[in-house]
Amino acid sequence: MNRRVAIVFGAVLAVVTPAAAQTELTGTYLPLMHEDYIERGPGSFLGDFTGMPLTDEGRAKALLYTSNQPSTYERQCVAQSPGVFQYRPVVMRIWKEFDPEGRVLAWVIGGDYLRGDIRIWMDGRPRPSVNAQHVDGGFSTGVWAGDTLTVRVTHAKTAWIRRGVGIPGSDFTTITMHLTRRADLLTITTIQEDPYYLTEPHVVSRVFQLNPRATDGTRQACNTANEIPTLEDTGDVPHYFPGRNPEEDFMVRTFNVPKEAAMGYAETLYPEYRKKLKDVYAPPAACWDRAPGYCCGWIERQGLPGGAPNLTCNDGGFAELGPRGRRRATDR
Amino acid sequence: MAFAAALGVLDTLPYVASGFKGTLLAQQRPYENVPFETIQIRPNVYVILGAGANITAHVGEDGIVLVDSGSAAMADKALAAVKALSNRPIRYIINTSADADHVGGNATLAGAGRSLIEDTFADDERAAIVAHENVLLRLSTPPSGAPQLPSEAWPTETFTSRYRSVYVNDDAVQMIRQPGAHSDGDLLVHFRRADVIVTGDILDLRHFPVVDTARGGSVRGELEALNRLLDLTVPPVPQVLKPGRTLLVPGHGRVADYSELVEYRDMLTIVRDIIADMVKKGMTLEQVKAANPTAGYRARWGRESGPWTTDMFVEAVYDDLTKARKS
Known part of the structure; x- marks a missing residue:
C-alpha cells in the first residue's frame, strides 16, 4: 500500500515538476533598501572602496575617477555593468521568452534604462567567440540547479562596477549569478571576476521582493543634456591626477x-x-x-x-x- | 568542471582569469591570436577577423567593397572567405593605412576582382585599390632595407583631399582623411546607409593606440581623430535598450560602438593629461616612464613586449608633448 502511494505520489510529482527543477521568476521586484542602504540609496561615500578586492590597477583607475565623468555628455546614457542591479535602487523586472514550441528560450532581467537587459539563454546555445561584439547586458547562459537558476555572463563592456566611486570593471569581466526565489523573496548572488581590476572574486548577495503593485520599470529612455558647459566640444575629460585625489x-x-x-x-x-x-x-x-x-x-x-x-x-x-x-x- | 562545461565556460578561456592576484598572463591578452572567422554585423556587411587587420566586406548588387585586405600570409584564406559571401566581383579595396597587415592581401584580393571603371591600359581586370596618396608613397618607396610590396598591391586610385566619396551597393561610402593620427595616411570609411564606420588603427582594441611617429603619426592627431569619430558615431540615445546604433569596425579586435569609443578616447586623453603634467614639471622621459603614468590602464591596454610596448606608447606621448612645447 505504502509502495503504491509512493508510486502515485511520484507520478504526480513527475507531472507537475519539470525534468529540470525550476521556479517561476516572472515579476517585478523591488530592492530591499535596508540592505546596504548607503550603497543602494544615497550612494557610496567619497573614496569608499571598502569591500572591493581591487588590484593596484583597479585602485589606480578608481582614483583617477571623478563624479564629473558620468556627467559628461558622452557618458550620461552609457550602460552600467550587467551586475549593477545589486547596487541600483530601482525596480527590476524579470520575464521569460518562449521558442515556437513553447519552451523557455530565455529569462530576461530588465527594467533598468541604465543597464542593458540581461537575456539568459536557456537553449544551450554556444557562447560567442572572442571576436564577437560585446553588448551592454553581456552574453548570458543559464542552467537550473534545483530551484536555483545559475547564470554566467561574458562579453560585457568596460563599465563601472560601482559608478558612484568609479570602481572599474573591464570588458573581460565575467559574472556568475545565482537566482533563488523563496515565496516573494528573490535572492541574487553575483560573483564577479575581472582579470585586470580584481584580485579575487567580488561577491554580493542581495534580496529583492516581488511587488505586483510596483511600477514595472519599463522606462527605456535616457536623454543627454550638456551638464558641464565648459566641456562642450573641447574633448576634455574630467579626472583627478595620480596622488592628487x-x-x-x-x-x-x-x-x-x-x-x-x-x-x-x-x-x-x-x-x-x-x-x-x-x-x-x-x-x-x-x-x-x-x-x-x-x-x-x-x-x-x-x-x-x-x-x-x-x-x-x-x-x-x-x-x-x-x-x-x-x-x-x-x-x- | 561538469557545470563549467555545461555553461560553456571552457570555450571562453580568454574571459576567465586564472592566477588572479592582479596579474594577467601573456597568453590571456585579448586579440593576440584570434580565430579566423567571418562575422555578419549588418544584413550586407561582414567583418573577417583573424587575417591580420580586420577586413570589412560590404556586399550588394554592384559587387563587394572591401576595407583593408589583411596580411599577405592570410590572403588566400581571406579571398576564400570573401568568395563565400557573394559571387559578385570585388570592386574596391579601400586601405585605411599603409600598414603591412592592412595592405598585405591587396594583390591577391584585387586580382580576383574587377573594377567598376574599366582600365583600358591594363592587361587584366582587377579591383580598384583606393587610399590616401601617402599610402601609395609609403608602399612604393619603403625605407631602405624594408621589403617592397609588388606594384599590384599598390593603390590605383589615390586622393589628397579631406574626403573621397562613392555611391556603391545603394550606400553612400565616404572615405574621410584623418591627417597625422596613427600615421599620415589614415582613413575612416563611413558606410552611411549601413551605419558602419571602419576606423583602421585609429581605434585598436588590443592595446594603447599605435602612434607611428616615423610615418607621420601623432598623439594630438590621434586624439583629434577619436574625437571626430565620436562626432560621427551615434549612440543608442534615447532608446538605450534597443540595439540600433552606429557600429565601429576597429583595425583590430571586435566590433565596437559608441561607449567603447568613449572609453578609448577617455583613456588616451587622461594618460596624455598625466604625462603633460609631468612634462610641465620638467620631468625627463626616463622619470616619466618610472612614474608609471599609465597606471589604471596599463594592465588592460599595455604590453611589456612585442611591437608596441607601453614604454613606446609613453615615449610617443612624451615626444609629442615636448615637441608641442618647443614649437
Missing part, C-alpha cells in the same frame, strides 16, 4: 577607517581583518557620542517616510568633517 583620504578622515580598508585590499574582506583591527580601531568621537554601537552611517531620510528602519546614526560627523555640510540631527 582629494577623496582618497575621506574615509580615513571621516571614520578613522584604516586606509588599506578604504582603498579596497582583499585582506580587508575577511573576518580575520576585523580581529586585527579590534584593539586598534577608534571610532571618531563626534559619531560615537551620538550613536554608540552604530557608527556613522549616512541615513539620509532618518525618521522620515522611506527612511531606513531602526538605524539611528545620522550625519556621521559630516557637519564637522565632511564637505557636504550636513546638519546634526540635534540641530533640526
Whole structure:
C-alpha cells in the first residue's frame, strides 16, 4: 500500500515538476533598501572602496575617477555593468521568452534604462567567440540547479562596477549569478571576476521582493543634456591626477577607517581583518557620542517616510568633517 | 568542471582569469591570436577577423567593397572567405593605412576582382585599390632595407583631399582623411546607409593606440581623430535598450560602438593629461616612464613586449608633448 502511494505520489510529482527543477521568476521586484542602504540609496561615500578586492590597477583607475565623468555628455546614457542591479535602487523586472514550441528560450532581467537587459539563454546555445561584439547586458547562459537558476555572463563592456566611486570593471569581466526565489523573496548572488581590476572574486548577495503593485520599470529612455558647459566640444575629460585625489583620504578622515580598508585590499574582506583591527580601531568621537554601537552611517531620510528602519546614526560627523555640510540631527 | 562545461565556460578561456592576484598572463591578452572567422554585423556587411587587420566586406548588387585586405600570409584564406559571401566581383579595396597587415592581401584580393571603371591600359581586370596618396608613397618607396610590396598591391586610385566619396551597393561610402593620427595616411570609411564606420588603427582594441611617429603619426592627431569619430558615431540615445546604433569596425579586435569609443578616447586623453603634467614639471622621459603614468590602464591596454610596448606608447606621448612645447 505504502509502495503504491509512493508510486502515485511520484507520478504526480513527475507531472507537475519539470525534468529540470525550476521556479517561476516572472515579476517585478523591488530592492530591499535596508540592505546596504548607503550603497543602494544615497550612494557610496567619497573614496569608499571598502569591500572591493581591487588590484593596484583597479585602485589606480578608481582614483583617477571623478563624479564629473558620468556627467559628461558622452557618458550620461552609457550602460552600467550587467551586475549593477545589486547596487541600483530601482525596480527590476524579470520575464521569460518562449521558442515556437513553447519552451523557455530565455529569462530576461530588465527594467533598468541604465543597464542593458540581461537575456539568459536557456537553449544551450554556444557562447560567442572572442571576436564577437560585446553588448551592454553581456552574453548570458543559464542552467537550473534545483530551484536555483545559475547564470554566467561574458562579453560585457568596460563599465563601472560601482559608478558612484568609479570602481572599474573591464570588458573581460565575467559574472556568475545565482537566482533563488523563496515565496516573494528573490535572492541574487553575483560573483564577479575581472582579470585586470580584481584580485579575487567580488561577491554580493542581495534580496529583492516581488511587488505586483510596483511600477514595472519599463522606462527605456535616457536623454543627454550638456551638464558641464565648459566641456562642450573641447574633448576634455574630467579626472583627478595620480596622488592628487582629494577623496582618497575621506574615509580615513571621516571614520578613522584604516586606509588599506578604504582603498579596497582583499585582506580587508575577511573576518580575520576585523580581529586585527579590534584593539586598534577608534571610532571618531563626534559619531560615537551620538550613536554608540552604530557608527556613522549616512541615513539620509532618518525618521522620515522611506527612511531606513531602526538605524539611528545620522550625519556621521559630516557637519564637522565632511564637505557636504550636513546638519546634526540635534540641530533640526 | 561538469557545470563549467555545461555553461560553456571552457570555450571562453580568454574571459576567465586564472592566477588572479592582479596579474594577467601573456597568453590571456585579448586579440593576440584570434580565430579566423567571418562575422555578419549588418544584413550586407561582414567583418573577417583573424587575417591580420580586420577586413570589412560590404556586399550588394554592384559587387563587394572591401576595407583593408589583411596580411599577405592570410590572403588566400581571406579571398576564400570573401568568395563565400557573394559571387559578385570585388570592386574596391579601400586601405585605411599603409600598414603591412592592412595592405598585405591587396594583390591577391584585387586580382580576383574587377573594377567598376574599366582600365583600358591594363592587361587584366582587377579591383580598384583606393587610399590616401601617402599610402601609395609609403608602399612604393619603403625605407631602405624594408621589403617592397609588388606594384599590384599598390593603390590605383589615390586622393589628397579631406574626403573621397562613392555611391556603391545603394550606400553612400565616404572615405574621410584623418591627417597625422596613427600615421599620415589614415582613413575612416563611413558606410552611411549601413551605419558602419571602419576606423583602421585609429581605434585598436588590443592595446594603447599605435602612434607611428616615423610615418607621420601623432598623439594630438590621434586624439583629434577619436574625437571626430565620436562626432560621427551615434549612440543608442534615447532608446538605450534597443540595439540600433552606429557600429565601429576597429583595425583590430571586435566590433565596437559608441561607449567603447568613449572609453578609448577617455583613456588616451587622461594618460596624455598625466604625462603633460609631468612634462610641465620638467620631468625627463626616463622619470616619466618610472612614474608609471599609465597606471589604471596599463594592465588592460599595455604590453611589456612585442611591437608596441607601453614604454613606446609613453615615449610617443612624451615626444609629442615636448615637441608641442618647443614649437
